[in-house]
Amino acid sequence: xxxxxxxxxxxxxxxxxxxxxxxxxxxxxxxxKQLMQNLGHVKVAKGTFVERKYMSILSTPxxxxxxxxxxxxxxxxxxxxxxxxxxxxxxxxxxTLENKTKNQRRTVVLxxxxxxxxxxxxxRSTLAGDLPTLSKFYRVSLDGNVNQWRLQxxxxxxDMRAVVDExxxxxxxxxxxxxxxxxxxxxxxxxTVTEDAS
Amino acid sequence: xxxxxxxxxxxxxxxxxxxxxxxxxxxDLSAFLPRSPTxxxxxLVEQLREGVVSRLILVGLEGATPEILANTSKQLAxxxxxxxDFVSVNNGEHVGEDKDHDFLWKNRYLLSPxxxxxxxxxxxxxxxxxxxxxxxxxxxxxxxxxxxxxxPSGELIRLLEQLEGQARPAMQEGVWFSKEGKRALLVLQTxxxxxxxxxxxxxxxxxxxxxxxxxxxxxxxxxQLSGPGVFSVSTRERIKGDAWRFSLIATVLIACLLLLVYRxxxxxxxxxxxxxxxxxxxxxxxxxxxxxxxxxxxxFGATLIGEGVDYAIYLFxxxxxxxxxxxxxxxxxxxxxxxxxxxxxxxxxxxxxxxxGLAQLGMFSIVGLIVAVTVTRxxxxxxxxxxxxxxxxxxVAPTVMALVKRAPVLRIPLLLLVASAxxxxxxxxxxxPLWSDELSSLSPLPKADQLxxxxxxxxxxxxxxxxxxVVNAKDAEAALQASExxxxxxxxxxxxxxxQGFESPATYLPSxxxxxxxxxxxxxxxxxxxxxxxxxxELPFQPDLFKPFLENVAQAKTQPLSTxxxxxxxxxxxxxxxxxxxxxxGWAAMLSLRGVTDPEAITREIAKLPGPQAxxxxxxxxxxxxxxxxxxxxxxxxxxxxxxxxILLFANxxxxxxxxxxxxxxxxxxxxxxxxxxxxxHMLSIFHLVGLLLVVAVGSNYSLFFDRxxxxxxxxxxxxxxxxxxxxxxxxxxxxxxxxxVPLLKAIGSTVGMGAIxxxxxxxxxxxxxxxxxxxxxxxxx
Numbered sequence: 005x006x007x008x009x010x011x012x013x014x015x016x017x018x019x020x021x022x023x024x025x026x027x028x029x030x031x032x033x034x035x036x037k038q039l040m041q042n043l044g045h046v047k048v049a050k051g052t053f054v055e056r057k058y059m060s061i062l063s064t065p066x067x068x069x070x071x072x073x074x075x076x077x078x079x080x081x082x083x084x085x086x087x088x089x090x091x092x093x094x095x096x097x098x099x100t101l102e103n104k105t106k107n108q109r110r111t112v113v114l115x116x117x118x119x120x121x122x123x124x125x126x127x128r129s130t131l132a133g134d135l136p137t138l139s140k141f142y143r144v145s146l147d148g149n150v151n152q153w154r155l156q157x158x159x160x161x162x163d164m165r166a167v168v169d170e171x172x173x174x175x176x177x178x179x180x181x182x183x184x185x186x187x188x189x190x191x192x193x194x195x196t197v198t199e200d201a202s
Numbered sequence: 203x204x205x206x207x208x209x210x211x212x213x214x215x216x217x218x219x220x221x222x223x224x225x226x227x228x229x230d231l232s233a234f235l236p237r238s239p240t241x242x243x244x245x246l247v248e249q250l251r252e253g254v255v256s257r258l259i260l261v262g263l264e265g266a267t268p269e270i271l272a273n274t275s276k277q278l279a280x281x282x283x284x285x286x287d288f289v290s291v292n293n294g295e296h297v298g299e300d301k302d303h304d305f306l307w308k309n310r311y312l313l314s315p316x317x318x319x320x321x322x323x324x325x326x327x328x329x330x331x332x333x334x335x336x337x338x339x340x341x342x343x344x345x346x347x348x349x350x351x352x353x354p355s356g357e358l359i360r361l362l363e364q365l366e367g368q369a370r371p372a373m374q375e376g377v378w379f380s381k382e383g384k385r386a387l388l389v390l391q392t393x394x395x396x397x398x399x400x401x402x403x404x405x406x407x408x409x410x411x412x413x414x415x416x417x418x419x420x421x422x423x424x425x426q427l428s429g430p431g432v433f434s435v436s437t438r439e440r441i442k443g444d445a446w447r448f449s450l451i452a453t454v455l456i457a458c459l460l461l462l463v464y465r466x467x468x469x470x471x472x473x474x475x476x477x478x479x480x481x482x483x484x485x486x487x488x489x490x491x492x493x494x495x496x497x498x499x500x501x502f503g504a505t506l507i508g509e510g511v512d513y514a515i516y517l518f519x520x521x522x523x524x525x526x527x528x529x530x531x532x533x534x535x536x537x538x539x540x541x542x543x544x545x546x547x548x549x550x551x552x553x554x555x556x557x558x559g560l561a562q563l564g565m566f567s568i569v570g571l572i573v574a575v576t577v578t579r580x581x582x583x584x585x586x587x588x589x590x591x592x593x594x595x596x597x598v599a600p601t602v603m604a605l606v607k608r609a610p611v612l613r614i615p616l617l618l619l620v621a622s623a624x625x626x627x628x629x630x631x632x633x634x635p636l637w638s639d640e641l642s643s644l645s646p647l648p649k650a651d652q653l654x655x656x657x658x659x660x661x662x663x664x665x666x667x668x669x670x671x672v673v674n675a676k677d678a679e680a681a682l683q684a685s686e687x688x689x690x691x692x693x694x695x696x697x698x699x700x701x702q703g704f705e706s707p708a709t710y711l712p713s714x715x716x717x718x719x720x721x722x723x724x725x726x727x728x729x730x731x732x733x734x735x736x737x738x739x740e741l742p743f744q745p746d747l748f749k750p751f752l753e754n755v756a757q758a759k760t761q762p763l764s765t766x767x768x769x770x771x772x773x774x775x776x777x778x779x780x781x782x783x784x785x786x787x788g789w790a791a792m793l794s795l796r797g798v799t800d801p802e803a804i805t806r807e808i809a810k811l812p813g814p815q816a817x818x819x820x821x822x823x824x825x826x827x828x829x830x831x832x833x834x835x836x837x838x839x840x841x842x843x844x845x846x847x848x849i850l851l852f853a854n855x856x857x858x859x860x861x862x863x864x865x866x867x868x869x870x871x872x873x874x875x876x877x878x879x880x881x882x883x884h885m886l887s888i889f890h891l892v893g894l895l896l897v898v899a900v901g902s903n904y905s906l907f908f909d910r911x912x913x914x915x916x917x918x919x920x921x922x923x924x925x926x927x928x929x930x931x932x933x934x935x936x937x938x939x940x941x942x943x944v945p946l947l948k949a950i951g952s953t954v955g956m957g958a959i960x961x962x963x964x965x966x967x968x969x970x971x972x973x974x975x976x977x978x979x980x981x982x983x984x
Contacts, residue, residue: 060744062338168344
């Protein structure tokens with residue numbers, strides 16, 4: 005788990021961190037506001053996920069699956085069960101990573117790792133319907149209607165843009181169905197979330 | 203006879219001036235820290251003087267919003283990075299880490315502790331690849347995949363992990379901040395060593411002017427500086443300022459006093475002669491005895507002026523009309539000599555206290571007093587105008603006599619006061635310690651500076667280095683090899699839970715021997731290719747993905763070994779330099795330990811290692827020990843000083859009753875002064891203890907004169923008036939020091955200043971001599 009952060013460190017250094025101030029997002033349309041309001045009404049959500057990662061260095065895509073738990077306003081848990089158990093818990097500005105098989109546990113303060121922060125905030129702020137925070141990291145635009153909507157997030161910070169081209173989040177009403185991350189090098193990952201029957 | 207005396211005196215003064223002209227003056231703070239007895243502590247003191255630690259300047263910015271502070275921090279750092287005075291400027295921005303990562307990347311197969319022949323077996327490679335795959339599935343995968351083809355066994359990540367785990371400041375707006383977000387933080391390292399105060403001063407000036415430029419007319423942001431260099435500079439300023447100011451003010455005030463009393467410039471000059479001679483002799487003696495003279499010693503000169511002028515005052519004031527000065531002196535000489543001797547006993551305690559600085563003060567005072575009294579005794583009488591007599595005596599005497607006559611009325615109230623002060627002290631000592639137990643109480647730094655430093659250090663997250671393993675070796679290679687052996691033991695102890703982690707210089711630069719071992723452990727390209735192929739079976743990596751890995755390992759097998767010069771310009775070099783130090787003889791490696799729970803076990807285990815002896819240091823224990831040793835020493839010497847004074851009094855007065863009467867007012871003064879200090883919230887330090895001994899040493903002069911039988915009432919009048927003036931002079935000398943910004947001078951000044959007045963007043967109250975009667979007779983005649 006710790007290696008994850010070390011990797012991030014390395015990358016950030018390689019890119020030469022710059023500290024451009026956050027650009028102002030475009031004035032959000034009424035639709036985005038409406039969607040955010042709808043999403044903001046969700047207090048607790050549980051689901052299972054399947055995530056496929058398509059990478060140029062791999063001959064076949066990587067598939068991970070597990071469960072997601074969201075509690076308003078900002079608590080998010082991702083428990084990967086397959087192929088190897090691993091869990092991430094996001095609470096306020098702290099991300100705790102745990103690998104039970106290796107008995108490793110590590111807490112990260114998001115402010116120290118801007119790229120990871122941008123990643124997790126893209127998803128958490130969307131779930132929380134927190135447009136101001138989301139706009140701090142991304143230019144937000146919206147397609148579709150209430151039953152079938154698709155948010156497009158484009159990073160504003162150059163550090164993040166060097167890693168991620170776009171994030172697409174699509175869903176129906178106040179449920180997020182898929183999260184697609186398109187990376188700068190052409191790799192991408194798609195996560196599909198299904199609501200728990202209970 | 204007197205011509206000879208004057209000639210000798212002049213020759214002596216010339217010799218003193220010659221010595222002083224060749225004297226070096228220092229303001230080195232370590233003079234007021236105890237001398238370090240153990241070799242390991244020696245290493246630390248050296249580090250404090252010139253090591254990396256001594257070159258750090260901590261900068262705090264506060265007083266504005268986090269955005270403004272962060273912006274100021276970035277601009278300040280950017281501009282300071284272009285200045286030659288600083289080796290590094292760190293504010294949390296990831297500037298300069300490229301070089302670190304470049305070094306780690308290029309040397310990863312020489313640096314990684316995981317490199318053994320088994321590390322590249324099929325099974326081990328398979329394991330590494332599976333881990334890599336899992337990492338690709340995590341959010342970090344995006345980042346890790348870029349280096350995977352070169353480094354599938356994860357050496358770089360392993361190295362980065364090793365360097366992590368050190369406490370770091372919190373981040374806000376991309377720069378370091380204190381936890382609560384009120385203060386932006388920077389850590390600078392100066393090119394110059396900490397003891398090079400001139401260079402430190404110019405570095406500080408650069409910071410201040412750059413800050414002023416960056417802040418512009420926005421005055422809300424405040425700049426705070428701390429660190430050894432900053433302290434050295436500010437202390438030098440303070441000492442310089444205090445030494446000159448107090449000596450000058452004391453001279454002027456005492457000159458005014460003399461002028462007021464004797465109304466003669468000639469007598470004024472004569473009065474200052476003994477003191478000036480004493481001061482010159484004192485400085486010359488310290489210079490010869492210690493090699494250099496500390497600024498604080500010069501500051502202490504003010505007390506010598508106050509104390510040394512007393513002798514001239516006794517002489518001038520007690521000369522009766524139409525009596526030759528020499529005759530007067532013969533009369534007062536026994537008492538005066540005894541007074542000087544008791545003072546010397548007191549100052550001797552400082553001479554033997556174990557603090558080079560305090561010992562200087564002791565020697566300065568002793569030599570100064572001896573010379574002052576000698577000049578008063580043998581030179582002054584010859585220079586005094588014929589028929590000299592002090593006019594002020596006649597005007598002040600009646601009042602003084604009246605007061606002294608009535609003073610004994612206060613005996614009972616005084617006894618009650620002393621008794622209650624005693625009770626207060628006992629009650630307070632039950633509640634908490636009256637004595638400071640911290641070594642920092644000896645620090646010549648004001649409390650506020652110490653507090654700011656502590657806060658900044660906390661904010662930076664610099665771990666309190668409590669446990670340190672120090673190993674001395676003949677060269678850097680041997681020191682690094684020893685560190686590697688120790689690291690193996692510490693690694694095992696970490697798993698057992700005896701400590702949480704440690705930092706070793708060999709982490710940043712392994713010994714050449716270790717690098718060769720690792721190089722030899724790298725497999726040939728053929729073997730590696732074969733093992734990799736087997737390990738990759740059924741894993742989803744693209745074929746030929748790891749070709750760069752094969753090339754990198756092949757290259758690493760023959761690459762030149764890395765040395766200190768390869769680290770030049772990296773942050774890692776700074777870390778290495780703080781842990782691997784060149785000493786006068788050989789090199790020392792230091793390993794700092796974190797989260798130690800079982801120091802005994804660690805001490806035991808490292809003692810078993812062959813090779814150079816490693817010492818485990820518990821800094822807190824050592825410094826507590828050190829302080830206790832010195833407090834014990836100071837107590838012992840103060841006691842011996844006190845006992846010497848009592849013996850001296852017995853030998854001269856030959857009457858237990860008189861000894862008791864001479865000492866009673868002094869004891870009362872010591873108790874009251876202690877009580878006042880404690881009630882004012884002071885934690886008593888060694889310096890206060892020395893001050894209390896000086897109260898006895900100086901105060902005994904007064905009580906001895908009170909005790910001395912006088913032939914006539916006029917003599918007694920003159921004696922009392924001379925005591926009054928002498929006391930005022932002493933009070934000016936010591937009292938001024940209580941306004942000093944140097945804690946040592948302040949502690950001694952306030953203690954002795956207060957004690958001197960009380961000794962005089964209490965002597966008047968407690969010592970009643972029969973010679974009072976002749977005065978009444980004299981008056982009734984009128």
